[in-house]
Amino acid sequence: CLPPSEPLQVVDINMKKAFNEGNHFTNEYMTNLLVVRRGQQFVIDVSCNRPLQWRLTAFPPPTGSDPTPNKDSMVVVTFGNRSGGSWGGQILGSQGAVVSLGITPHPRAIVGLYRTYVAVSTGNGMQRTEKNPNTNLYVLFNPWSQDDEVFYPDDAGRWEYVLNSTGIIYQGTSNQVSERGWVFGQFEAGVLDACIYILDVCRMPIESRGDVIKVLRTASAMINSQDDNGVLVGNWGEDFSMGVAPTTWTGSAKILLQYHNTGAPVSFAQCWVYAGVLNTFMRCLGIPARVITNFNSAHDNTGNLKTELIFMADGSPDRRRTRDSIWNYHCWNEAYIKRVDLPPKYSGWQVVDATPQETSDGFFRCGPAPVIAVKDGELYHPFDCGFVFAEVNSDLVHMKSDKYGNLSPFKVDTTYVGILIYTKAMGGWSPENVTHTYKYPEGNPNGAFLCLQLSGRPQVNQEMYVTVSFKNSLQMTLYNAKLVIEGAGLLDTIGPFAEISQKVKFSPQKPGLRTIVAVLDSQNLPEVTIPLFEQIHSIISLNDRFTDESSLKNKSPAFILTFRSFICLFVCLQVTAMVEVKIMP
Template sequence: MFRSEHPRRSSSHHEWRHNKENSNALADDVPEFQAYDGTPRSQMPDGEKESLNTITSKIKVSDHHTDLFASPNLIVRRGQEFRISITFDGPYNPSKDGFYVEFRIGVNPQIHKQTAIIVSPNQDNKGPWQSQLLENKGNIIEMGITPSANCIVGKFLMYAVVVAPTGLIRDKENSSEIYILFNSWAPDDTVFMHDDTERMEYVLNQVGTIYCGSISNVMKRPWHYGQFENGILDACLYLMDDATIPLISRGDPVVVARQGSAKLNSQDDNGVLTGKWSEDYSHGRAPTSWTGSVEILHLYASNGVPVNYAQCWVYAGVFNTFLRCLGIPSRVITNYNSAHDNDRSLKTDIIVDCNGKIDKKYTKDSIWNFHCWNECYMARPDLPLDFGGWQVVDATPQETSDGLYRCGPAPLYGIKQGVICYPYDSPFVFAEVNSDVIFYKRDKYGKLTKVSVNETYVGKMLLTKAIGQDVPINITELYKFPEGKFEGERLALQMAESYGTEKDRSVLPKVDVEMKVTVKPVTLGEDFQLVLIFQSLGRSLYNVDVFVSGNVMYYTGVSGPEFMSTTLQVQVDPSRQTTATVDVRSEEYMNKLFGHGNLHFFITGKVKETGHMLNIMHPVSLISPQLTVKVRAIVLIHWSTEHSSGSPESHLDTCKRGLIFQVFEFSSGSTFHHLTFPWISFCTVYFLFLSHDP
């Protein structure tokens, strides 16, 4: 192929920081006439002008599930036929007229790398792309072209090329840009899904719900993925350029998802989002203020500067947009009580000081109230057969993998079975849902004594949005066997240990008293009670000294200021449960709250008769008060005066884009929904109502 010295640039003004050989933003400025002897010519010889020439070309796309894209560009899915209609300046004769269609991507495209593709109406169908002549109406022919089911995903330039006696004549005037995406409808594509309802949800749905809060108070955040919005597809292709994904690897969803997880965070490569888990967001926006991915991707694609700020659900929401936009089925997962195990040992170590409080200085591991990541659906031809399907990927920067902050794709099947030897990052994900919580008491000399182990606290529940419904589904059983009930759990842990993880096997003294804590749902500003429940496991009467401390807490498990502490003595009768209550007043915690409104209680008990230690951690996520809005007419909030139109019975619906909450339909006078805000903050709320009626 002819190689131009001057690559053609696309509209992105910062594209030149990309590697030119691996950039989809750059393309050769190919000549209109290309002589067979390789001699560059500014124009074709006069004799060639009498050859058959193309006048127009038009691509027809149907049933490619790309009609939702708000883009004038031609967008198709690989492994599925599209049609091209070409008009010549004379009748086309297949027996004597040489002609083909050329697809090119990147600089210096080459056929053996499949960055240059040639398809002909007379092709013998041995090439990677298939073609057929569907119709010949003299001057107009129609071809069917099927990109291979593993072809490169990206933006191609398409040319109609006439084979003349001394060279090739390209119709540059009628060249077209065509975007080719992954195709979960194509059986030969590695992202193929059998169920159409799953494809509708995991590829085509532009809105979703991300779950947060705590195990005792699940909360939700509506999120506008907007993968079909104007400019988002180009932004996603820009991300692949910026992540320096080789063009020849962009047909592999494993590579795209892995490199994408690194590029979504700015930790080491100036990626899309800057993470921040403190309360100072003065140089950006608070993570809680984002309600969708579109603005974030537009901002990053416009200047290549990381967008401030994000936390786990923002990373997961934007990553979901990236994956769905390119055609990879994906969903957001929330893991409640998610371990951040720094050494991947299946042990989360909590150090308790002499006063019964968590020692912040020496406790390095953390347990997040919740953590969001993504799953993407694909075959894994690089792994044994059962390891295809859902794969865990995580863009939140927690630990490095092969030198970059990224995670996955880790096969979900392997995580459940404990077969964590296969790529990528399965041991880390396995620890997030299976770690033991080990409590140590540190004496005044620094000596650590192991006092208790909780094997069921971590990975308590995993949720994702249900297909076609705005409700959560519990998918914990996809990650782990039920705690303590099946042989599968034991075998999975043994298997994981055989691949290098380390589970605690120490023997502790027999437990003589069990302690549990319950708290009813708490609304912000309410007083409430902790109910401590004690059960003797022997026949003796026991006396327990109990210490309770309460801190405000980031959802990542990092403690903030202490707002209360108290002690009590409890006598535990062997014949029945014994309860004790601890009152918590709102004035104790209200002036110390931040972020999500999380409280964290640590309860320590010491059995006087045996010296046995009891330890419980209990997070409480405060519920925001409901907001009720009464609408008597259509009000345009942004205007200085109220305007109303239509009859009082006009049918109303809320605006679909840029809102914190999803779309609801309702009639005048009806109560249509209660809105609960998923954060603790002062804010101004705007409502915009649109009428279906003129």
């Protein structure tokens, strides 16, 4: 029996690994440490040398090399009558000298490895336990929590896109699709540490690791080694003697473990290897993810939303002048997240591509790009929607050079690019056709839209460019078409399935949130807009058709947006697009 004056000490911390991991769907991870998901309570038992008083218990789990509270890399969880921090703390009960504590990481908590300490109040002040690696814990994203940005709405999807450790990647051609089995292995021993190491090696700020968008941007860049000493070296040649041929890989675990153990990029990869490894990274950290295969995938090297193949006068390909290309297939990933930086419409599946093709903000990466924004041609939303749009929906333009080197189009194919887009079906081993999520059928009135792209630095007196493209996906010619961008006009005739575009340079004059408007007008656009009216008249009464905008004040923003589009299309006989840009002083 201890004397009453014996200082209170913590003698053991039981992380209750089996109990917690069963509740957090993390029991498949092959690690001796506890793995939990943020936004959901886990339980620990703290044993002391004598029964404790409820004046205080504190539980701070720091992470990173220099943990500090103001960066959320050191979190203090309090119990009893003390004020708490961002993590929730609850005393669940006690038995003798053992107290059960419930701890709930904040839904936006930093994802990674935490060191765990328990501090108790004594007559001599606060006493903290010593460092014990056995009480470290991993905190992951949580697709089971509605408060997490990665929440997925049903169990079948969570099982497929988070917990399934094997899958199929589709290859070949649209006429002869082949399957490649892939072991994602997100629960294999060492893989979780390797995924966290990827964030460490690029010096991603600790405080940014709770932001799923920033994590995806970082991962997209780091899975390739193009400019940051990342995971995989690409090789599209025939000599693989200095590494492993891409066709030899059957899963991600060996690649990630080799990278973690050596710190050197792993050779070699092509698109499906990049996609397989990125899929493992996302599922391992708790982000719902799947691999996508786009057949007849375009690479728009010039950024004009068209894929141009140039031929010489004799009909042979001019490889020197042709900058764009078509791959028989290309693989990328989709991640299911809430886009807190965009309106709710753009949440859901996002394109993320680790294959190094073009730079984005200075690094070879792509995404996350909302799939719905790509489908609707709203290419000004972050990130890289224009590049993805060209991959799945650009026109294939055959250009012929005369003897003087002048180019003219002689054939336009509007259906070749992105003809088929596959992913593995949920809960089965057959393909799911997701082409309709990326594009409207050719000839559908919804397929006639304006696309806006912004480039340049949004700053006062700095030159910027806006490129506006209109694709006519109708089986009819639009006459006397006028494309207007802040006063700059273009008169043209737009043939069936043809496209026009205009690039305008401007220098912002004032800081703040500004709007760029583009309008396309044509004398026979009523033929386009009447079907659109028929589609939406069920939610807008005919009596409201010509109501002025002031009467819309009590309607929801989404309804107002729909109604404004209706006014522009049905009354003004125009197709309109707008983009907002924040100009810095």
